[in-house]
Amino acid sequence: MSGSKTTPSWIVKACDPSGTGQVLLALHPEPAETMVRQRRRAVLGQFFGLIQQSEVLLNPVAAYRGLMRPLNFPGHDDDVIAYITRPSFTYTFSDDGGLVRYQAPRNCVFVAFVCFAQDVLTDLHNNPANASAGGGVLDWEWTEADPTVPYLPVDYQTRYRSTLWTR
Amino acid sequence: MDKVTGAIDQFLPPELAKQVMAPFEPCAKYYATMDYLLYLEKDTAYRADRVDSYLTLLWHPDEDQAVGVKLKGFRYLFERMKEILGTRNIEISDDEFLPLVTALEIAMTAGDGPRLLAEAQQARLKEKYEKARTLVRSVQFDPRELKLAA
Numbered sequence: 001m002s003g004s005k006t007t008p009s010w011i012v013k014a015c016d017p018s019g020t021g022q023v024l025l026a027l028h029p030e031p032a033e034t035m036v037r038q039r040r041r042a043v044l045g046q047f048f049g050l051i052q053q054s055e056v057l058l059n060p061v062a063a064y065r066g067l068m069r070p071l072n073f074p075g076h077d078d079d080v081i082a083y084i085t086r087p088s089f090t091y092t093f094s095d096d097g098g099l100v101r102y103q104a105p106r107n108c109v110f111v112a113f114v115c116f117a118q119d120v121l122t123d124l125h126n127n128p129a130n131a132s133a134g135g136g137v138l139d140w141e142w143t144e145a146d147p148t149v150p151y152l153p154v155d156y157q158t159r160y161r162s163t164l165w166t167r
Numbered sequence: 168m169d170k171v172t173g174a175i176d177q178f179l180p181p182e183l184a185k186q187v188m189a190p191f192e193p194c195a196k197y198y199a200t201m202d203y204l205l206y207l208e209k210d211t212a213y214r215a216d217r218v219d220s221y222l223t224l225l226w227h228p229d230e231d232q233a234v235g236v237k238l239k240g241f242r243y244l245f246e247r248m249k250e251i252l253g254t255r256n257i258e259i260s261d262d263e264f265l266p267l268v269t270a271l272e273i274a275m276t277a278g279d280g281p282r283l284l285a286e287a288q289q290a291r292l293k294e295k296y297e298k299a300r301t302l303v304r305s306v307q308f309d310p311r312e313l314k315l316a317a
Contacts, residue, residue, distance in 0.1 A: 030200045031198050036186050038205070040207070046212070048173070053173065069220035069221070092211075098175075099175065099177075100172075101170045102169045105228030141213070144216055154217075155217065
């Protein structure tokens with residue numbers, strides 16, 4: 001993974017993975033730079049509107065550890081934590097650059113992927129403005145909700161390695 | 168109801184804001200930290216539909232339209248391939264990963280991405296017809312009602 005000293009620092013508040021306290025997270029520079037290059041106004045709007053402005057990661061309904069897929073570094077699969085939230089709205093940047101709030105996709109939950117591994121922290125701390133960050137936000141998306149437990153993602157029983165907690 | 172809660176220049180420095188605000192074009196990009204290639208046809212919020220550990224389809228939030236696809240695990244597959252070839256004394260350098268990913272980005276943007284989306288939509292349509300057939304087969308139908316209707 002790479003770090004960048006030129007990407008600005010974006011710090012957000014989140015619930016501690018234990019579910020009890022608070023932790024500061026920084027947006028990892030690599031996905032941020034790629035999202036900008038791909039001109040993804042919708043996903044950047046979600047970060048600034050939902051994660052930074054609305055602080056949805058402070059009150060997730062569940063947290064899971066590990067993805068059921070092979071990731072690029074040995075052991076990394078277990079380090080990723082999925083925060084599950086269910087805001088009723090989402091955001092995008094409109095054509096005139098306004099951050100616009102509108103209704104969330106129907107029957108979906110908002111999932112953010114966070115990592116506290118040392119190599120991620122090293123990438124983040126390349127930028128001194130990220131010194132306070134205890135973890136990195138790597139990705140986020142709206143995911144289809146489970147039909148029977150609508151506040152969790154579909155197949156929540158099998159898509160993650162372990163449940164940290166649900167509320 | 169739509170509500171404006173900020174402006175892009177509050178969040179991004181001018182050069183990045185300008186890049187984001189340029190007109191969107193369908194393209195594929197590789198996201199190294201999560202190890203996936205993302206092809207997007209439209210810039211919109213989407214519903215992620217995980218097919219398996221290697222493929223996720225992205226659907227329009229309100230319509231039955233596939234707007235993107237995520238192909239996951241490229242670096243992982245590259246590392247496995249390196250290991251396998253290494254046992255046959257064929258060495259592949261890490262430097263070869265980036266050109267490979269660039270080639271994949273181009274292939275997805277040029278044609279494989281739109282083809283995958285079209286196939287996904289076709290499959291979903293077929294699935295819906297199959298559900299409709301099952302539903303119709305399960306309906307108890309009284310032929311006398313048809314006579315009355317005529």
